[in-house]
Amino acid sequence: MNKIAALANRLPVTALLLTALTLTTTACSRFNNNGSLSIWGIAILVLDVLALIDVFRQPWTIGKKILWVAIIWFLPVLGLILYYLLSGRGKSNLA
Template structure:
């Protein structure tokens, strides 16, 4: 889902754009970081859903609000 969503992450020939690869790596990093936190499962699933379904915006929201919350 993360690789197929968002606009212009792919070139016309179907290859992945360089910033698309970077965004996918950052999204995967955020998901690994989320599930490594000592939060309850519901909070982890909410943040994971936000990052998964909104790759760019969810990453920004997680960086601003979720990364340092307890």
């Protein structure tokens, strides 16, 4: 159980590192021919970062969080669509 608690304490650092990695690797069409960022690439990047932050705020198990991070990271546009459609956002746990 201590290993899980230690891993849970590292999640904010992991989220920060994944965000930095996402800045450099997301969306093929992020750059124009002259090397500048495209508007479409910036929009995808911002939505990816917001989705990753939202994943780490959810009260899910670590395995489910890792699965959603992998989906969002490896499929930037499709992963965003899947996350916002299937993640169960907006469901209330209140009785």
